[in-house]
Amino acid sequence: MSLKKFIAQENRYAAMWGDGPDSLFPDSIRLLTTEQKKKLAQRLLSALSPENLCCDGELRGAALRTKSAMLNKAKAELESLGQKVEWDCHY
Numbered sequence: 650m651s652l653k654k655f656i657a658q659e660n661r662y663a664a665m666w667g668d669g670p671d672s673l674f675p676d677s678i679r680l681l682t683t684e685q686k687k688k689l690a691q692r693l694l695s696a697l698s699p700e701n702l703c704c705d706g707e708l709r710g711a712a713l714r715t716k717s718a719m720l721n722k723a724k725a726e727l728e729s730l731g732q733k734v735e736w737d738c739h740y
């Protein structure tokens with residue numbers, strides 16, 4: 650499940666940067682609040698931006714395709730929960 654993988658990644662980043670427990674997402678997708686879904690949508694859009702997706706041109710080939718596929722699957726899973734994931738969307 651790509652959304653769970655993305656959530657785990659975001660939680661690792663939060664822990665690494667010393668963010669408080671309020672910044673962590675729940676392990677279970679069913680426990681996501683509306684606000685958390687919105688935050689995940691924003692973070693997915695950021696991760697899918699060309700600069701972040703290819704790590705400013707450093708990521709190419711199979712690694713780039715793998716990362717893109719995981720993020721796009723996470724996006725689809727989040728959208729299946731009723732959260733729009735699109736630019737300029739009023740959340």
